[in-house]
Amino acid sequence: MDPGSRPGMTKLKTMANPIIRVAVSEASRLFGVSSKTVRRAVADGEITYVVVRGRYKLNFESLVRWSQERPKVRNKLARQGIGQFVDRWKIKNRLYSPNPKTAEKE
Secondary structure (H helix, E strand, C coil): CCCCCCCCCCCCCCCCCCCCEEEHHHHHHHHCCCHHHHHHHHHCCCCCEEEECCEEEEEHHHHHHHHHHCHHHHHHHHHCCHHHHHHHCCCCCCCCCCCHHHHHHC
8 A cells, every 4th residue: 555545545547638527506607507407417317427525516528418419508508608708719729720711811
């Protein structure tokens, strides 16, 4: 056993793709839906989560998948969530630009 570790605790390994988790309130703001809608999806098993200190921490990947499977949520994401700011982003680096022609114009 590692001298710095405690019994029953496992060390977290550094992963290439770490799991991103967000709170219910953060998810509702990001996706432009009510927290009740997010909680309903959690209760229906559509979004994976863990409980940390009595609070839900939602898996961001499952949140995105859920939002894209539901047309109403996808539309709210574009109008009221983070999608409303996409037009304002000016990405000049071709590697990260969603459209290479956009980068050429600027």
